[in-house]
Amino acid sequence: MGTPAIPHPVHGVRRVTMTRGARRVLEAAERLFYERGIHAVGVDLIAAEAGVTKKTLYDRFGSKEQVVVEYLAGRDERWRAFLARYLDDHLDPARTTSRDRVLAVFDASRAWSAEYGSKGCSMVNAHAEISDPAHPAFPVIAGQKEWMLALFTRLAGDVDPDGADRLGRTLMLLHEGALVAHGLKVFPDPFAHARDQADELLPAS
Template sequence: MTPGARRALEAAARLFYERGIHAVGVDLIAAEAGVTKKTLYDRFGSKEQIVVEYLADRDERWRAFLARYLDDARPAQAARVQAVFDASRAWSAKHGSKGCSMVNAHAEISDPAHPAFPIITGQKQWMLALFTDLAREVAPDGADRLGRSLMLLHEGALVAHGLNVFADPIGHAGEQAQALLATAASAEAR
């Protein structure tokens, strides 16, 4: 990716997240990135493609960001579940608090045939699979149920954080997740 393209994608990412996708025009992206529209269309071809690469890049960065937290928390699975919530809190602190960019993008993209659609749904599927995998060692029999519960707590916490419903919802969700893990583990030990 050329320097101009990189600056453009960074500017687009910031603007899309802060103001919404439809509210941001290509002229503004170009101006904020210090490139011309010509450069934008030479590199990306369309605004839609910029949106796609914005979301794909977010997803990729989040997974890499999370991977470090998960690695550091090995090997206990309960600690690794906690690491997901810790990573989310750190990510939110760094990238702003308007909630999940995938959820927000989904609010603006109605057409399931939109090329960004599989990125959005894929990210959520991946997170569900992650939670289910983490749950499997703690409670093999109830892994699916436990994974889904962890997923709901996590998604709810991101929303509550974005809308500022109460203080530190991600921390609260992490604590609740630990309680869930403990209950599930003792239930299977029976």
């Protein structure tokens, strides 16, 4: 079987049209939110860093909460696109096994985190600050993790059809643990360690 298609991000989440001013706001917000945290960054700072007025920010987004939605949804979309490209570029359909496809997700996360994730997973970090399901960004956070679980479960089904749910959850836990350990810098190269553990779990294909 081929690598599962990368579906569109969470449906039902309201998005805004990106004008030039909105993009400037979002670029500033993305950097500030990831580096400093969501609650620590106010609209005054975002507007100042973007070189726009607060009125422009509110005209384009309506609220800080919507800026957070766009920040997280954008990160999610870029990760999904990155993963799809990585799997396409690094897996030869003629020679790739089901085990290879599972392990490649860990390799992709390692590559993404080295380039874009020095402070760990943006969704995990955001959830530490946003735990209220009523917050408009909550579905983006939860949806991204649900999607990762579904991806691992589908891939696990190619390796072990009868144990796909259990194996998918275990792979997800290894992956999430690596993300957290990377962000906290608990020990070197947690993705390689998680990949090795996943490799030991997977039956031969």
